[in-house]
Amino acid sequence: MKILAIDTSCDDTAAAVTEGRKVLSNELYSQILIHKKWGGVVPDLAMRAHQDHIDEVVERALKKAKVTMKNIDAVAVTYGPGLAIALGVGIAKAKELSLKHNKPLVAVNHMEGHVYSVFAQNSKGNPDFEIEFPYLVLLVSGGHTEMLLMHDHLKYEVLGETLDDAAGEALDKGARMIIDDSVYPGGPVLEKLAHEGDENFLDLPRPMSRSAELDFSYSGLKTALLYALRDMADEHKAEYLHDIAASYQKAVVDSLLIKMRQAMKRTHIDRVAVGGGVAANAYLRKRIRAEVKKRGGSVIFPPVKKLNGDNAAMIGIAACFRAKKGQFVKKIDELDRDARADINTIRF
Ligand code: KG4
Ligand code: ZN
Secondary structure, three states, X not given: OEEEEEEOOXXXXXXXXXXXXXXXXXEEEXXXXXXXXXXXXXXHHHHHHHHHHHHHHHHHHHHHXXXXXXXXXXXXXXXXXXXXXXXXXXXXXXXXXXXXXXXXXXXXXXXXXXXXXHHOEOOOOXXXXXXXXXXXXXXXXXXXXXXXXXXXXXXXXXXXXXXXXXXXXXXXXXXXXXXXXXXXXXXXXXXXXXXXXXXXXXXOOOOOOOOOOOOEOOHHHHHHHHHHHHOOOHHHHHHOHHHHHHHHHHHHHHHHHHHHHHHHHHHOOOEEEEEOHHHHOHHHHHXXXXXXXXXXXXXEOOOOHHHOOOOOHHHHHHHHHHHHOOOOXXXXXXXXOOOOOOOOOOOO
């Protein structure tokens, strides 16, 4: 089943064509340059940029996959969570295409998309591993941090989530404090800076480490960073920039690892998957690989860089599993965005 998928949940205008787990095209118009000068995503600007670029991105996705709407079996779109007015643009376009070309519509949860990004294959079907359940899934993006127990396709038990900021958001805000307000997104910038830094330079807390819950929290860590920087002279800060970045990145990654370890112990599941924008971080990958290996388990990440962050291919792959169960949107006109949708809210 060939699916044309659309995601406009935040600041990337994305469209893709998928066939089962195979990604035939995965196109993006990144709005980073538009939002950079504001130090974060400005919803109105995001909506306008989505409107300006959606047609072009959809066309590119079809062209790259060498198909037209005639060859497409279904349209898929992210209905939430995300920025409401941004989501609306993708939903309107998906409804329009679905009605105009008489194709069924699948509504996909953005976080479910991040889960399915780890199962993606290239157009030749690689990597070609079988999907076996259960999986322990850690989702680390800019808006969400979640620990899921995935019992089967489309079946999630939320074991823990963030009580305040998401891990990506904590990295973004930390980067603004460490470098300056114009850094966006901060995760990749911190990663580069941290590369040769001394990760034990600052003594920062490991949030929630003593809690038996599998939830995450970053407000205490951010405050600790704020105090540490406030007590530092500017030239001192500049001199030790790499060390500060490395210490902060380590604290964020440690906090994820602590919960991963607890979740593995509690569930006795050692088959792990990690998705979301922060999963692009090489330091995080190295640390998780080492931890899982130590426990005799296995871990998968999105197979190519483009599948870590927001993209539409992941939406198409998840949609295929929903479509196999006949979960198409019944009343296309009535499909609405849901900015705070939870991974277990289903729309069909
Ligand atoms: O999944 P994503 O693209 O969007 C959301 O759904 O939120 O995640 C974006 C987040 C941002 O916070 C960004 O700083 C972070 O992913 N990120 C990274 C890296 N690349 C992106 N964090 C750490 N290291 C990276 N290399
Ligand atoms: Zn995302």
